[in-house]
Amino acid sequence: MFSGLSAFPLTPMNEQGLQEREFIRLVEHLAEAEVNSIGALGSTGSYAYLSQAERARVTQLAVASADKVPVIVGIGALRTRDVLIHAENAQLAGASGVLLAPVSYQTLTDDEVYGLYETVGQSLSVPLCVYDNPGTTHFTFSDELHGRIAQLPQVHSIKIPPVAGDQAAVRERVERLRALIPGDVTIGISGDPMAAAGLSAGCDAWYSVLGGLFPETALAITRAAQAGEPDKAQAINHELEPLWALYRDYGGSLRVVATMAEITGKVSQPCLPLPLKTLQGSDRDRVAEVIEKLPLH
Template sequence: MFTGLCAFPLTPFRHEKIDFHAFEKLISNLKQANVDSICAMGSTGLYPYLKRDELAQVTESSVATANGTPVMVGIGSLRTYDVLKNAEVAQKAGAKALLLAPVSYHPLHEAEVLALYQRVTCEISVPLCIYENPGVTQFSFSDTLYSQVTQLPNVGAIKIPGMPFADADGNATGEARLSSLRNLVPEHVAIGVSGDKFGALGMQAGCDLWLSVLGGLFPNTVKTMIASTQSSSLQAVIAQSERLTPLWDLFARNKGGMRVMATAAAILGYTEANCLPHPLQPLQAEDKQKLEAILTQLSLD
């Protein structure tokens, strides 16, 4: 479950309702690309914006369309009670793993985050991927907390935030951090890289899987980058990632890849022009034009 490419597709909307026709096209694209796993309703999949019955319906649709490709489902919510209910419906609908970030409105203390994971891991029957996403949750995991939560039952992976794995001169810098994480977490717990700008370098540095926003729409591009980490030099991997710099810049300017991927999905004909729930919006005119040029130039697949 926690190896290779885990693709994070968009959950598209149409007139404030989930567009299941478009969604199934996105999942079919991932199935055809033979991705290792799919995370339906990750951050790109908009899990905080879905009601529980919608989460169940999207999970069922994902599992049916993926047809054997393992599906992970985001279950985060403000209250532990709702996280547990989300976990219950996701498992009943066929999810093979769960993704959980410490979602909050009021900033959380470490003891509260630990209590969240203690409660959830005792009440699930499929593996859990612990998701550190400080850009969204405003919470960062200490090494002590990583050590504590990964000792809990049913924890199968951690999803670390994006970080540089090489310096400006092309020297590897990420191995030391990964080595320290390996010493903190049990051997059976996979370490996944996120932040697509750092994904290829993270895989070459030794991460077990790439949890990819880009892979949710362009899985073959990410699979090619992962394959190159097995046989190419560090400099070659850096060059591959730097080729996508215009896209990474667009991600950064729009506070992540969600709006970029939503706009790209519309440009490519998968979804309606505006496939996000209000008040979220796709890229505005200037950035949309830049994205159209980027897609033409880079020939992503």
């Protein structure tokens, strides 16, 4: 479950509520593509913008629609009390695992973050993936803290952020972390443009935004890297450079991928919770041109 391609779909919604049928179709498409796991309610799934009841409903829909593909559910929240509720709802719905980011408003200390994972782990009967995403949580894990948390029995994977530099730099980062964690804890890369480098440098998984919308394209990169064909993986990655340029120019992947989902008719417009908005005008035209140019499936 915490290896290969973990595809993270959008949670389509408007101010009237969840677009359940659209979400079900997204999840069914991922199951048909035979991704290794489905990540519901990640950052791409806008978990932080949903109520407790909405998150429980999305979890139920994801598990029911995923066929035999394991579903990993994001359970992050500001208060440990709420994280525990989301964890319980995920387990009751039949999720195969959970994903936890140290969400905060006040800056957390290392001991507070360790305590969060320790407390939540004690309530779990399913494995947990540590979500290291300083871009949204504004908390930076040290390798030493990862090493401490990875000793907790329910921790089975670490989702690391993109690594600056070339493949050698990624390999150094992975090996440094690998030396501090148990052998059965996997390391997964996030940040789509770095996936080929990360997988080829020893990451076990790709936690993928692209895979949530275009799983076959993401699977091609994943399978090439896993087969020991880094040049092939990098060639596919290089072909997607116009898409990665959109990520860089528009503040990350969410607005770009949500805009692509609207343009391709996979979701209705609008699909993001206000105040978030998809790209419009000439920016939207640019996204449409990239879709036309690239072999995205």
